[in-house]
Amino acid sequence: MKRGREGRCSLMPNNIIPLESITYCMCLQAWKNDSVRAEICPFEQNKTEFNANVLSNMSVSLAHIKTNDGEPVLSWNLTAPCRIRAESWPCQLEADGKCTEVEGFRQKCCNDWTENSTVLWASGKFVNIRSQNHQQLCVMLKVDGKIVRYCQHPLERQYWSLLVLLPLVLLCLTAFGVLRLVNKLKYMRGQVLLLHSSATDPQLVCKLGQLLSELGFRVFLDLWNQTELGSCGPAAWLHSKLDHIQKHGGKALLVLSPSTLQRAELYWNIAVERQSNPATYSSDMLASALGCIFADRKKGCGAQRFVLVQLDFDELPINEEHDMPKLLRGLLLYKLPSQSQGLLMELCLENPTNVSGKLKKMWWMRKAQRKLAQGVQNILSRVRTDSMLTQSDLLSLDMEDTEEIIILKNEQH
Incomplete structure (x- = not known):
């Protein structure tokens, strides 16, 4: 199976492909012994129908780092089942849940993909980017007209009161101590x-x-x-x-x-x-x-x-x-x-x-x-x-x- 015609052919662990894993870029090769490989891409004409599977199987990881000159950098790593074309930009998460674009950082992605037998990924970064009032920075991706937001931390329940948060912290510390003990024994x-x-x-x-x-x-x-x-x-x-x-x-x-x-x-x-x-x-x-x-x-x-x-x-x-x-x-x-x-x-x-x-x-x-x-x-x-x-x-x-x-x-x- 290949991720697009230009992708690498990887052996399928079995002959079953879940419906939610089918994408428009999926290609299949078949051969017997030393015969010439036959290749088909049966879903490439159904991009609209299977585009939702591509979006649902995408993931983005974020990291805040610094350059050698001390400039703040927001780096991102995108994994996807297909080599998508997208537009990316950083945004600043507001208290009401809206994410306001940080101007001057829009960029096209992704032209440089890396692939091995298990995953396909591309990466990028926004250099010298700063958030106001220590608000959280997220990344927005626009793929085929659909905009998806990715943040480093979950967005729900960010503003719990201290009376609720303190017992939760104590409970987490207790659980962490127990897990460390179990982990050490195991x-x-x-x-x-x-x-x-x-x-x-x-x-x-x-x-x-x-x-x-x-x-x-x-x-x-x-x-x-x-x-x-x-x-x-x-x-x-x-x-x-x-x-x-x-x-x-x-x-x-x-x-x-x-x-x-x-x-x-x-x-x-x-x-x-x-x-x-x-x-x-x-x-x-x-x-x-x-x-x-x-x-x-x-x-x-x-x-x-x-x-x-x-x-x-x-x-x-x-x-x-x-x-x-x-x-x-x-x-x-x-x-x-x-x-x-x-x-x-x-x-x-x-x-x-x-x-x-x-x-x-x-x-x-x-x-x-x-x-x-x-x-x-x-x-x-x-x-x-x-x-x-x-x-x-x-x-x-x-x-x-x-x-x-x-x-x-x-x-x-």
């Missing part, structure tokens, strides 16, 4: 950043992340953070999460697949043998992760942040160390479900010193090992017995990345 095992290729089945990755979360680990996964990912982009999101888990002693788990191995081998060839910058060829989440592994290898600390995970149903040619792509050599590899206990020992941060603590950790480790092994086994069983996943589907999963790799290899020669 995530005492460790923190995990789960990385994968876009060709890997997203349902499989989500189920693996959910399984680790149920075992007490705090799991970060791009598929669960689409809003945050759309606001800052794949590379910035990845670096922020890597920094976070490193501060808390966590690990980044890279799920291996045929596509991941090919991309890792290609990254090494471009970076080392060609002495070129691989980021010029691809800038998705996996490319950013491989770049971090490459940087860690140069520093001699690659195994400190990254761990490899292989699900046993993947027939990967990595029986020996020399079979592994050079970029990934030296990283710990755990095969699931057979090496579940080893992975848990690698991820678990608890290191009790007394006898009682050691016994509790031993009891938890045995219970968690059985749950992880059984959970992964159930995931793999569902993958094998899924009647909807035919052999042609399996071949098409890596089609897009394979075509990209072939093109890049041709460029190398």
Whole structure:
């Protein structure tokens, strides 16, 4: 499926498209094995009928920042299912709920769109903009004659009396304290950043992340953070999460697949043998992760942040160390479900010193090992017995990345 004819083709997780997700720019591609792809855009002549779906699936995030010279800036990030043409301007929210335009800041958008496999976004900013009387600044978008307002904070109930607001603040502080305590207890095992290729089945990755979360680990996964990912982009999101888990002693788990191995081998060839910058060829989440592994290898600390995970149903040619792509050599590899206990020992941060603590950790480790092994086994069983996943589907999963790799290899020669 593509977001417009100029968009990127992304694999559909299933064959069902909700009616509210249909847009006039939606295009579909179909192919079988190595045949030529056929493309149709069945709704592009029905823009009026499906324009409401585009507007309802739009979102805008706002941020107040400053330039290096100290000038105030109102930046915005727009995510939308289609490459829309719009007019934007800032407005100042009045006490009566009306939003008065701040003159001199109108601009056309959006000509520069960024897209990955999950989201399409554009961004802009209003430089040296100031509000009067500390009133809230919002952004107005005019799309096909319809004006939509986006504010940084909810507009309802802004002027509650102090007698009503004070008990609410106390209640929120109490709830926050309880949540912090529960959160600390829940995530005492460790923190995990789960990385994968876009060709890997997203349902499989989500189920693996959910399984680790149920075992007490705090799991970060791009598929669960689409809003945050759309606001800052794949590379910035990845670096922020890597920094976070490193501060808390966590690990980044890279799920291996045929596509991941090919991309890792290609990254090494471009970076080392060609002495070129691989980021010029691809800038998705996996490319950013491989770049971090490459940087860690140069520093001699690659195994400190990254761990490899292989699900046993993947027939990967990595029986020996020399079979592994050079970029990934030296990283710990755990095969699931057979090496579940080893992975848990690698991820678990608890290191009790007394006898009682050691016994509790031993009891938890045995219970968690059985749950992880059984959970992964159930995931793999569902993958094998899924009647909807035919052999042609399996071949098409890596089609897009394979075509990209072939093109890049041709460029190398």
